[in-house]
Amino acid sequence: MGNAPISVLLANLPDIYLTGISNLLLNVEHSPFRIVGSTSLDNVMERVRELRPHLLLVGLPRKGVDVEGMIIERAEKAMVGIRKQFREVVIAVFAIPGVEEYQEALAITKKAEVEDVLSLEMGGAELACCLRQLFEQRTEVYKQCLRDLPIGDGKGYESFAEEVLPLLFKPHFSRFRSQVRRGSGDRLDFVCRNEGQHSFCKTILRAHGARYVVFETKNEAMPKVAHLRQLAAFLTPATTGRFGILLVRQPPRQLQTLFKRLGDLLRDDKKMIIVLYDDDVLEMLDMRMRLLEPMSHLEERYDYYMMHM
């Protein structure tokens, strides 16, 4: 079993079910789950924004509680909102099979593109298996999405990165922000905070003062010197720190030339840029799916660059 857990946020569940689901998920053999919190419907959007869980499990009310349908309406609205803003979060709803609520839950799944309706009558192992499958399916979707994404579609590549980067690097990199404008007029594709716990996070903090990590995405076949120069200029010790990652689709034909250019550009400033290609992203998604830590891949790439630059 790997060491990168699947984070779960629970919403709108009565105490009995909240306690039951939490304990079953945590106590299943070799549990891959981490319960990051529980919330009411009122705060679910804020909690998702703050915690960016992999899975959001929402309880739907029974008719006796929700006499005027207000709660179900709020639940639906919240899930539609979350689906729009946080496409990487897998949403599943809990309902009781065989009753009216279950039919209502099925209707919501279509409107909010909810991934699954789970039964409150499930056993612990069955529930864990279902959730694991939902997580794996989402990861597979991203792999296919990258394979299908044409080179040149800059917006599509940015959107892809916006969803995939938190999936790969949270919780070690957190608070992902996209299209960050700085006073200088620069616009950074993505910036996240380095939480400094993983060995690689410690390395880049020590060697490059990387309190933040800057990502630039270029949906182009190969990295160009202009890309490297632009990202290098964004890395400043007083703000982001000196570590950045460039995402492009394929490696250059001459890797040695890339390393030489990077060396010339960065050596004197203690700056470091790693370039990641589709193969790296696919490999990391695969690792994440197997609950392994994609940060290890990043660490490997970093070591390789350090040796060859």
Next chain:
Amino acid sequence: MHSEIRILLAGDQTISREGIQRILESESDMAIVGTVETSLEVIPQVRAKNPDVLVLDLKWHGDDEAMDDVIAQLRRDYPKIAIVCLTVYEHLIPRAKAAGATCAATKDISKNEVLGLVRAAYASVSPDVGPGELEKARSALEHLHSLEKGNMMISLP
């Protein structure tokens, strides 16, 4: 009150059984003496464990009436055991009371209400509880329930 309330927990739904068990066993005055997952085992386990309180689910494997006879028999043969029924389905609550359950509620009641319900039910049957204790337990639970929002249904001892 008695130092420890001995509770037998019976229900066919793993998630709610696990949740109720964790809620109850976190209290220092409560002890789970057993759990029952099949309806046929309820009465034999009551006989074997002799609990103070039986916390019982009402609908088993889709059968609304599954516990009617069980509750009636327990009430007849074990009048000193408090029977607390928890269910998803409101319409089963009057039915459980009619069969002889001490109290009943829907499963969307709060953790504190679950605990209050078990304590009040225990107080209603325990010889160790003084005459004022039941009223105190009931009042506390009624007050708590009045503070909760929503339409959770609760039927007191």
